[in-house]
Amino acid sequence: MNDLKMESNTESYCVMDDSDDDDWYYASISRFEQLQMFNFETPANHLDFSENDRICCTSKIRDRKQEIQEFILPEKVPASAFESHDLKLKTGGFSLNPVHQMKCLKGRRRLVLSEKDTVGASIYQLGYENSDLISKIDTVKCSVEKPQLSVYENKLALGSSADSIHLADLETCLASKCSVTDNSQEEIFGLSFVNINSLAYCKHHSGQVTLLDLRSGIANTHALFKETCSVADNSVLKVWCSFAVHSELNFFGLASSQGDIKVYDFRCVRNSPIFETKMDVEEPHFKGNFLQIVFSPHDMFSVSSSRGTVEVFSLKTEKMRCIFSYDGHNHHKLKNNILISNHVWSPVERNLIYSSAIDGSFHCWKFIEI
Amino acid sequence: MPDIKVTPLGAGQDVGRSCILLSIGGKNIMLDCGMHMGYNDERRFPDFTYIVPEGPVTSYLDCVIISHFHLDHCGALPFLTEMVGYNGPIYMTHPTKAIAPILLEDMRKLMVERKGESNFFTSQMIKDCMKKVIAVTLHQTVMVDDELEIKAYYAGHVLGAAMFRVRVGSQSVVYTGDYNMTPDRHLGAAWIDKCRPDLLISESTYATTIRDSKRCRERDFLKKVHECVDRGGKVLIPVFALGRAQELCILLETYWERMNLKVPIYFAVGLTEKATNYYKMFITWTNQKIRKTFVQRNMFDFKHIKPFDKSYIENPGAMVVIMPGFCVVGTVGHKILNGAKKVELENRQIVEVKMSVEYMSFSAHADAKGIMQLIQYCEPRNVMLVHGEAAKMQFLKEKIKQEFGVECYNPANGETCVITTMPDIPVDVSLSLLKEEAAIHDRLPPDPKRQRLIHGVLVMKENSMCLMDVDRACSEAGVNRHQIRFTSTITLDDPGPPSRTAEKLQQLIAGRLKDWSVQLTEGSSISVESVLIKVETTEDDQKNVLVSWTNQDEELGSYILELLQNMGR
Numbered sequence: 001m002n003d004l005k006m007e008s009n010t011e012s013y014c015v016m017d018d019s020d021d022d023d024w025y026y027a028s029i030s031r032f033e034q035l036q037m038f039n040f041e042t043p044a045n046h047l048d049f050s051e052n053d054r055i056c057c058t059s060k061i062r063d064r065k066q067e068i069q070e071f072i073l074p075e076k077v078p079a080s081a082f083e084s085h086d087l088k089l090k091t092g093g094f095s096l097n098p099v100h101q102m103k104c105l106k107g108r109r110r111l112v113l114s115e116k117d118t119v120g121a122s123i124y125q126l127g128y129e130n131s132d133l134i135s136k137i138d139t140v141k142c143s144v145e146k147p148q149l150s151v152y153e154n155k156l157a158l159g160s161s162a163d164s165i166h167l168a169d170l171e172t173c174l175a176s177k178c179s180v181t182d183n184s185q186e187e188i189f190g191l192s193f194v195n196i197n198s199l200a201y202c203k204h205h206s207g208q209v210t211l212l213d214l215r216s217g218i219a220n221t222h223a224l225f226k227e228t229c230s231v232a233d234n235s236v237l238k239v240w241c242s243f244a245v246h247s248e249l250n251f252f253g254l255a256s257s258q259g260d261i262k263v264y265d266f267r268c269v270r271n272s273p274i275f276e277t278k279m280d281v282e283e284p285h286f287k288g289n290f291l292q293i294v295f296s297p298h299d300m301f302s303v304s305s306s307r308g309t310v311e312v313f314s315l316k317t318e319k320m321r322c323i324f325s326y327d328g329h330n331h332h333k334l335k336n337n338i339l340i341s342n343h344v345w346s347p348v349e350r351n352l353i354y355s356s357a358i359d360g361s362f363h364c365w366k367f368i369e370i
Numbered sequence: 371m372p373d374i375k376v377t378p379l380g381a382g383q384d385v386g387r388s389c390i391l392l393s394i395g396g397k398n399i400m401l402d403c404g405m406h407m408g409y410n411d412e413r414r415f416p417d418f419t420y421i422v423p424e425g426p427v428t429s430y431l432d433c434v435i436i437s438h439f440h441l442d443h444c445g446a447l448p449f450l451t452e453m454v455g456y457n458g459p460i461y462m463t464h465p466t467k468a469i470a471p472i473l474l475e476d477m478r479k480l481m482v483e484r485k486g487e488s489n490f491f492t493s494q495m496i497k498d499c500m501k502k503v504i505a506v507t508l509h510q511t512v513m514v515d516d517e518l519e520i521k522a523y524y525a526g527h528v529l530g531a532a533m534f535r536v537r538v539g540s541q542s543v544v545y546t547g548d549y550n551m552t553p554d555r556h557l558g559a560a561w562i563d564k565c566r567p568d569l570l571i572s573e574s575t576y577a578t579t580i581r582d583s584k585r586c587r588e589r590d591f592l593k594k595v596h597e598c599v600d601r602g603g604k605v606l607i608p609v610f611a612l613g614r615a616q617e618l619c620i621l622l623e624t625y626w627e628r629m630n631l632k633v634p635i636y637f638a639v640g641l642t643e644k645a646t647n648y649y650k651m652f653i654t655w656t657n658q659k660i661r662k663t664f665v666q667r668n669m670f671d672f673k674h675i676k677p678f679d680k681s682y683i684e685n686p687g688a689m690v691v692i693m694p695g696f697c698v699v700g701t702v703g704h705k706i707l708n709g710a711k712k713v714e715l716e717n718r719q720i721v722e723v724k725m726s727v728e729y730m731s732f733s734a735h736a737d738a739k740g741i742m743q744l745i746q747y748c749e750p751r752n753v754m755l756v757h758g759e760a761a762k763m764q765f766l767k768e769k770i771k772q773e774f775g776v777e778c779y780n781p782a783n784g785e786t787c788v789i790t791t792m793p794d795i796p797v798d799v800s801l802s803l804l805k806e807e808a809a810i811h812d813r814l815p816p817d818p819k820r821q822r823l824i825h826g827v828l829v830m831k832e833n834s835m836c837l838m839d840v841d842r843a844c845s846e847a848g849v850n851r852h853q854i855r856f857t858s859t860i861t862l863d864d865p866g867p868p869s870r871t872a873e874k875l876q877q878l879i880a881g882r883l884k885d886w887s888v889q890l891t892e893g894s895s896i897s898v899e900s901v902l903i904k905v906e907t908t909e910d911d912q913k914n915v916l917v918s919w920t921n922q923d924e925e926l927g928s929y930i931l932e933l934l935q936n937m938g939r
Contacts, residue, residue: 021585022628022711023589023628025585025589026589026592026625026628026629026932029588029589029592029593029596033590035586036582036583036586037582037583037585037586038580038581038582038583039580039583039739040580040739041739041742060772061772061773065772067769069765071580074582081506083728083730084580085582085586085587085590085727085731086579086580086581086582086737087579087580087582088577088578088579088580089576089578089580090764091737091765092765092766092768092769093765094768094772095766127764129761131759131761131764132761132762132763132764132765133765134765244416301805
C-alpha cells in the first residue's frame, strides 16, 4: 500500500518535460567538479584564449559575415560567496569574410585572423577602456591565400603549403618568405611552432609530418605511414584531418578521418608511436573529418569523436588510456549527431575543457578522472 | 510633436533602481519608481525635483506605471504619492498590486524598526498609496485619458511582472521592466506581438551576459547540498519566498526521492503561507505545467519536506532548512554574504560566522540572446538600453544595428535622450485619381525606377486626410475652380501669311517634342496639351507669337517659350 502511494507522489512531480534528463544531471554531480552549459545564438567555430580567463569565439552570422566575441569565463570571486556562472561578453566585433583560422596574442589584446578569399592575415585589436569594439588595425601582407597560422611570442608563421611558409613580426607586420628545402605545393595543415626555431606541419593525404628548422630552412619530413591515399572498403577516402603539437613534451599527434589516432615523440619518430588507438567513425563517414586532436598543457590529450563526444586520454607512461568521455552535448535522448566543432583546454586549470558544438552549445566542464 | 524624450532618473552609473521619465505626444509618464537599496540617505529615492523643481508633480505627470513588485522598481512609490504628493493614476497588474504592499511593509519595518530611520513612509502611507492603484489585466487596452493608452504584456521573471506598451496617437513605446525569454519551472517566457513601437526601452544590465543553463545551476546547488549533508553538516537556505522557495522544494524533493536520501528537509513557514495563497489566486500567471499540477493536487504538499520548528536546531546530525525571507541590505544575511565573520543579532548578541557561504542565483533575467529575441518579436523602430556605460555598449549597439537595421541609444542616468520619430499619417486616395495615374503609367514603357506622380488636393476632414482631384475638392469646399493662364508674346520677323509661320513653328515644335501631340488648329494656332500658340500679323508686318499655358503645364509652356525665343541663335 505504501509503495503505491509513493509511486503516485513521484509521478505528479514530473512537472517538467526534461525530467528524463534528471539522471544524467544527477550522475554529473560525481563526474564533474564544474559544469556549465551555454547556448549561443549562432554556433561558435573558432576558440582561443585572449587571456587566461578570457576566451574569443568566432561565429558565422549572416551571409559571409562573422562575429568575434570575447567572453570572461565563469569563475569564483575570491573572498566572497559569489560565484560567477555566466559568460560575460566584454568586447565584440565583426569580420567581413568567413574566418579560416583565429589565433589570439595572449595578454596583448590582439588577435590574428586568416580569412577566406583574402591573402595574408589581419590583425585585430580587442577593446580597451574606451571602447568594447574589436576592430581591424593592420594587415600582414603576403601572397599566401587563406594561410594556416601559428603564433609564438612576437612571431607569426603563415603558410598554406610547404613552399609558401612565411614568418612575420607582429610589431611591424612585415612578412618574409622562408627559404626551405621542401618545395612541395601540397596543402598543409596544423602549422605549429614547436619552439622559437622550429615549425611543424602535416600533409592531408600522405600524413607526412615535417619539422622545419627556421634558421637553416631544412625541412625534415617523416613519412610515417606506408599508405598515402588509402581507400577503405567502401571507397571512402582517408585523410589525416587533425595535427597538434605539445611543445613542452616534444610530442605531436595525428587523427585520421577513419579514426586512427597516433602520438609520436619528435625526438624518436622512427620508432613506433608512443600511443595509438582507433576510434569508431560513425556513418556517414564524413563525420570523421570532425575528429580533432588537442593536447592539454600538462600530460593529457583529447580527441573529439564522430559521435559528438570528447575522449580524454592520459599520457602518463603508467596509464596511457582513455580516462574520460564527455557526452554533454549529446546526452539528451532527443539529441544526437551534435558534432563538436572545436574544443580547447584551460591554460591554467587542470582537467578543464571548453567545447563548442554545431548546435550552438558551448560547455565548460572540469572532469573528475575515472 | 514627433519627438519622444526619455530620461532615466538616477545619478552617474547607478544601476540600483529603475525610474524612467517618458515624454510622448505631449504626455508624461513615469515608468517604474524604484528605490535604491544600497543607499541610506535621500539618494535611495529618485530625484523627483528633476520632474518639476517646484509645485505639484501631479500636474506634470499623466500616469505612473509599475512593472513588477521588486523594490528596485516600486520601492519609492509610497514616497512619491504620500510625501511628494503625486495624486494621479498608477497602473500595475493584479498580482503586483497584491504583493507589492507586502514587500513594502517588510522593507519599511526593517528601515524604521531595525535601523532607526526617521524620515520614512509609514504603514498607513503604504496602504493609502495602494488605494490609488488601478490594476490592469494582460492584453487589456486601458485609456488613461482620451489620447493616452497603455497595455500590459506577460514578462515572466516574477509573478505579475509585465512589459508595458504606451501609445499616444500614432506613436508608441514599449517598456520591458525585467523579463526573461526562457520559461522556468514556475513561470512562462515573455511574449509580445508584432506591435512595431517607435521605441523599445530595456535594461542593459544583462545584455552582455550569457546565462548558464538552469539545469547546471540546479546541479551545482544539489551538489553543494548533498556534499554538506554527506559530511553530516547542516544546510541553511534563505530564499526569497515568492516563487523560488517552491521551486527549490520541488528540486530537492525530486532529488531526494531519486537518490533515496534520508536526511530531513525542513521548511520554515511564515511569509510563504501568504505566498502560496497568492499563487493559487493568480494561477493564470504561472507556467502551463504548474497549472496542470494544481488541478491534480496541492503542489505545496511534500513527502520529504516537513514544517520546521525552532527546537529542531538542537537536533544532531545532518539536515536541510529552507527559510523564506530576503537578504536585502541591512540584514544579517546580506552581511554574511559579503564575507562578515562576526555579526550582531537582534538581541545585541555577537556571534561568529563559522559556516561556509555560497550565493546561488536562480533568478530569471533576459540576457544578450533574449534582447535580440524580443526585438525580433516586436520589431521596434528604435531601441534604447538604459543603465549601461557607453563604452561597454558599442558592440551591442553595432550588433542590433546590423541585425535589425535600427538605431540603439544608451543615455546615461540623468541624461535626456531624444528620439525623432516619423509618425505615419494615413491618407485616403480617391479611386478616380488612382485610375487616371495608372492609365498614364501604363501607356509609358515599363520602368520600375520611375517615380509615380499624382496631382491632387489634400483635404483634411475631421481627423482624416484625403487626396482628391481638383474638381471634387472644389465642389466639396464650395469653391469655384480658378484657372491661371500665363501668356507671353514673342515678336518674329517672318514675312508671309500667319498660317505659314504657324506651320513652320508647328514643325519645329513637333520635331523637338516627339512624345507629344502638336496640333495645328485653325486660326494659325498650334496646341500642345493646354499650351496655345497663336500667330498674328502686326502693323509693322512682323509676327506676334502669343504663347499661353495653364498652371499645370508650366514646364511644357516654359520650354516651348524658351524654344521659340532662342530660335535661330
